[in-house]
């Protein structure tokens with residue numbers, strides 16, 4: 556066994572990143588639960604240093620956030636009629652019916668006709684928006700924890716505005732699922748493992764790394780992709796509003812950790828690198844949408860090998876890391892500790908994004924929603 560393989564087994568529970576059996580063995584066995592408790596021990600930190608704008612960049616973000624508040628109930632055109640099936644049909648036509656173009660011989664999908672593929676498209680959208688909603692609740696909880704645990708007053712102020720933002724995001728995704736789509740999905744098991752890991756860690760900066768850099772970095776890319784693809788005006792506007800908040804949240808992570816990481820040792824940085832890698836793999840593992848196949852009456856194991864061959868799948872999966880990788884680079888995480896994370900992101904096939912714009916720089920351009928988009 557190579558050194559790299561031992562490392563993978565210890566960190567993500569399997570040697571081979573693409574071990575489908577191991578990925579699909581992680582499934583949600585508590586999908587009926589309505590409450591999920593996570594035990595967490597950490598210090599709640601008061602500061603008696605109330606000097607506002609001791610960290611000018613965080614102060615600027617806070618002032619921006621106060622001006623950028625919007626109302627989920629009154630600022631979006633909820634009266635819009637959404638024909639989910641028609642949109643799925645139109646979208647499949649627009650993107651060439653990616654999955655339908657695959658060679659599915661030897662799988663249960665050979666018997667699928669239009670009706671099954673349309674239903675799959677509908678379920679897939681229900682699943683995706685449900686995972687967005689669960690992730691948003693993760694952000695709500697994590698950011699409330701940051702208010703308590705971060706030692707700087709400017710960060711406590713800013714994080715408090717993010718708590719409000721995340722409540723609004725949970726609210727809009729939940730309402731969109733209830734009013735415009737056709738069913739909820741429970742949280743994906745890989746995503747839940749990741750959220751549990753983030754919230755269980757007692758170190759305040761790990762909350763930031765897991766949520767603001769990894770989960771929100773991926774969300775920002777995913778929302779951007781869906782924003783470009785969708786032709787549904789309510790969803791488009793909703794995503795644009797959410798993205799303007801999310802870019803601020805990721806920038807909050809970058810600006811805070813940049814300062815904190817300056818004081819960490821190589822061994823401490825290596826811990827952060829492993830955490831970032833684990834989070835990246837967990838987020839990648841959920842792309843198989845196991846729960847959608849289950850609901851369609853198909854054993855995910857019978858179709859996963861075919862799905863992995865779709866040429867667009869890898870491109871789509873990788874583009875979701877387009878914010879995470881440059882932000883990790885900006886934080887110095889790629890090349891700390893002999894470049895361990897650079898090696899891992901190379902294995903994952905996402906190192907090519909390292910020189911894309913980092914969110915510490917680009918968030919200002921995403922702040923204002925242009926008039927023509929409102």
Ligand SMILES: [Fe+2]
Pocket residue numbers: 691694720721724801
């Ligand atoms: Fe959010």
Ligand SMILES: [Fe+2]
Pocket residue numbers: 694721771800801804
């Ligand atoms: Fe967020």
